[in-house]
Amino acid sequence: xxxxxxxxxxxxxxxxxxxxxxxxxxxxxxxxxxxxxxxxxxxxxxxxxxxxxxxxxxxxxxxxxxxxxxxxxxxxxxxxxxxxxxxxxxxxxxxxxxxxxxxxxxxxxxxxxxxxxxxxxxxxxxxxxxxxxxxxxxxxxxxxxxxxxxxxxxxxxxxxxxxxxxxxxxxxxxxxxxxxxxxxxxxxxxxxxxxxxxxxxxxxxxxxxxxxxxxxxxxxxxxxxxxxxxxxxxxxxxxxxxxxxxxxxxxxxxxxxxxxxxxxxxxxxxxxxxxxxxxxxxxxxxxxxxxxxxxxxxxxxxxxxxxxxxxxxxxxxxxxxxxxxxxxxxxxxxxxxxxxxxxxxxxxxxxxxxxxxxxxxxxxxxxxxxxxxxxxxxxxxxxxxxxxxxxxxxxxxxxxxxxxxxxxxxxxxxxxxxxxxxxxxxxxxxxxxxxxxxxxxxxxxxxxxxxxxxxxxxxxxxxxxxxxxxxxxxxxxxxxxxxxxxxxxxxxxxxxxxxxxxxxxxxxxxxxxxxxxxxxxxxxxxxxxxxxxxxxxxxxxxxxxxxxxxxxxxxxxxxxxxxxxxx
Ligand code: ATP
Ligand code: MG
Numbered sequence: 047x048x049x050x051x052x053x054x055x056x057x058x059x060x061x062x063x064x065x066x067x068x069x070x071x072x073x074x075x076x077x078x079x080x081x082x083x084x085x086x087x088x089x090x091x092x093x094x095x096x097x098x099x100x101x102x103x104x105x106x107x108x109x110x111x112x113x114x115x116x117x118x119x120x121x122x123x124x125x126x127x128x129x130x131x132x133x134x135x136x137x138x139x140x141x142x143x144x145x146x147x148x149x150x151x152x153x154x155x156x157x158x159x160x161x162x163x164x165x166x167x168x169x170x171x172x173x174x175x176x177x178x179x180x181x182x183x184x185x186x187x188x189x190x191x192x193x194x195x196x197x198x199x200x201x202x203x204x205x206x207x208x209x210x211x212x213x214x215x216x217x218x219x220x221x222x223x224x225x226x227x228x229x230x231x232x233x234x235x236x237x238x239x240x241x242x243x244x245x246x247x248x249x250x251x252x253x254x255x256x257x258x259x260x261x262x263x264x265x266x267x268x269x270x271x272x273x274x275x276x277x278x279x280x281x282x283x284x285x286x287x288x289x290x291x292x293x294x295x296x297x298x299x300x301x302x303x304x305x306x307x308x309x310x311x312x313x314x315x316x317x318x319x320x321x322x323x324x325x326x327x328x329x330x331x332x333x334x335x336x337x338x339x340x341x342x343x344x345x346x347x348x349x350x351x352x353x354x355x356x357x358x359x360x361x362x363x364x365x366x367x368x369x370x371x372x373x374x375x376x377x378x379x380x381x382x383x384x385x386x387x388x389x390x391x392x393x394x395x396x397x398x399x400x401x402x403x404x405x406x407x408x409x410x411x412x413x414x415x416x417x418x419x420x421x422x423x424x425x426x427x428x429x430x431x432x433x434x435x436x437x438x439x440x441x442x443x444x445x446x447x448x449x450x451x452x453x454x455x456x457x458x459x460x461x462x463x464x465x466x467x468x469x470x471x472x473x474x475x476x477x478x479x480x481x482x483x484x485x486x487x488x489x490x491x492x493x494x495x496x497x498x499x500x501x502x503x504x505x506x507x508x509x510x511x512x513x514x515x516x517x518x519x520x521x522x523x524x525x526x527x528x529x530x531x532x533x534x535x536x537x538x539x540x541x542x543x544x545x546x547x548x549x550x551x552x553x554x555x556x557x558x559x560x561x562x563x564x565x566x567x568x569x570x571x572x573x574x575x576x577x578x579x580x581x582x583x584x585x586x587x588x589x590x591x592x593x594x595x596x597x598x599x600x601x602x603x604x605x606x607x608x609x610x611x612x613x
Contacts, residue, residue: 081113089131091325102365105144117146124252193233270294355585355600384607399578403442457509472497520562
């Protein structure tokens with residue numbers, strides 16, 4: 047489905063369809079061979095992984111072709127937009143590792159130009175002030191199989207249109223009383239050409255223009271022109287805009303004699319399994335407090351992924367891997383998880399952390415003679431060196447690593463069985479201690495002093511190596527384990543007509559308050575990532591304080607992607 051950038055025989059990357067169009071334009075000398083793209087978010091929410099795809103594409107293409115990429119806020123709807131969103135969007139784009147050309151642009155920078163252009167359309171007899179209600183408009187619009195009917199206001203005189211439009215601008219009318227519409231073709235097979243709305247009255251304060259305007263241009267009227275004003279050469283957008291393209295061209299045909307046109311190229315929007323990608327629905331999750339905020343680590347937002355422990359590189363690699371597609375489809379979220387595992391495997395230092403602690407007492411180890419064992423920080427990267435891990439006669443191991451009455455295939459610790467404690471010694475379990483209810487509270491072992499470093503002294507083998515933390519040195523830690531936020535592959539409800547909240551996974555967050563970690567993690571900074579050996583990748587949450595560290599689980603170690611891919 048996706049048109050991946052695969053290497054061809056000469057070891058050169060083959061081009062995806064967008065790059066092919068661009069190279070063709072460069073070859074033909076269009077726009078003087080220049081490439082200038084843009085990323086045009088509406089500041090009405092936080093960016094998500096779908097936007098990240100668009101960012102990587104737009105900025106990536108500009109980089110590859112030595113061009114520029116603008117950041118432009120399509121801020122035409124003051125009611126839903128806010129500077130909080132503007133700021134978060136800038137932060138997210140920068141964090142992903144991209145630089146926009148010059149200062150950020152805003153569609154609101156062009157409100158004067160757009161207004162002048164609307165006046166020009168009226169003067170040319172190509173726009174009119176309409177008084178239809180939304181219901182009437184709907185009724186007159188027709189359907190894709192039936193032509194629409196013309197509005198009774200369509201043939202107002204130019205002078206009257208100019209007068210009314212000016213008075214709309216001057217604030218003489220309440221919201222909804224009048225609209226400015228383009229006069230195109232109510233019978234067009236393309237519904238977007240049936241006299242679309244250009245301006246509506248909204249007595250609302252805009253986050254940038256304040257109260258200067260009480261009429262605001264529609265997105266469709268602002269978007270194509272903004273591309274034009276900025277000299278965008280390639281306007282990459284998602285498939286639903288394909289049918290808007292004739293309208294954007296129509297506007298420019300009225301506006302300019304110039305031959306230059308931004309070339310719009312559509313690609314499929316990214317959908318991920320088990321993930322909601324609609325900003326409206328994400329906002330609802332935040333407002334109804336179903337998550338802790340836009341940056342809740344379960345959210346598919348860039349800020350959520352960042353807090354979860356994703357790196358910019360992993361997101362860029364993911365974006366590269368999925369390529370661009372011409373038809374809508376779903377990408378398996380396991381591929382995103384695979385990307386972060388791959389990246390953190392190279393990057394993250396290993397530490398030992400016990401999430402569900404069970405006390406292990408070494409009865410033949412001197413209770414006051416602590417020692418430090420040497421541990422490798424990252425087997426994938428020698429330059430990360432080693433660290434000293436404190437060892438003593440009382441340790442914690444993972445409760446699931448012990449069974450009193452193990453089934454045949456259980457190779458970890460059980461009575462009479464010997465295992466290796468990573469980097470330390472061989473230990474053998476001799477007995478267990480239980481509380482009044484019969485729960486195991488301690489396991490008692492003896493160690494072999496000859497097995498220092500976890501090396502077999504005489505060639506005898508053990509079947510398991512366990513991670514552990516010295517009890518008296520352990521740092522008590524809160525660890526937050528996340529599962530997918532939704533239970534089914536396509537939770538949008540778009541196909542089933544069901545409410546997406548029905549598919550919310552009620553068990554998507556589990557908080558462990560008494561995990562035990564090696565003392566080295568006290569030196570970690572917010573956002574720093576680790577591999578807890580045998581358990582997964584974790585990062586320091588911003589809620590951490592110097593004495594009370596909090597960790598987020600980014601992903602478990604188990605990678606289901608190779609399996610999915612093999613199917
Ligand atoms: P809205 O419904 O509010 O328009 P949107 O997700 O399209 O939501 P925009 O702020 O308009 O939000 O998106 C900015 C840019 O990101 C657009 O160019 C859009 O095409 C692109 N984009 C949005 N969602 C995705 C997605 N899932 N995959 C790829 N690109 C996306
Ligand atoms: Mg949009």
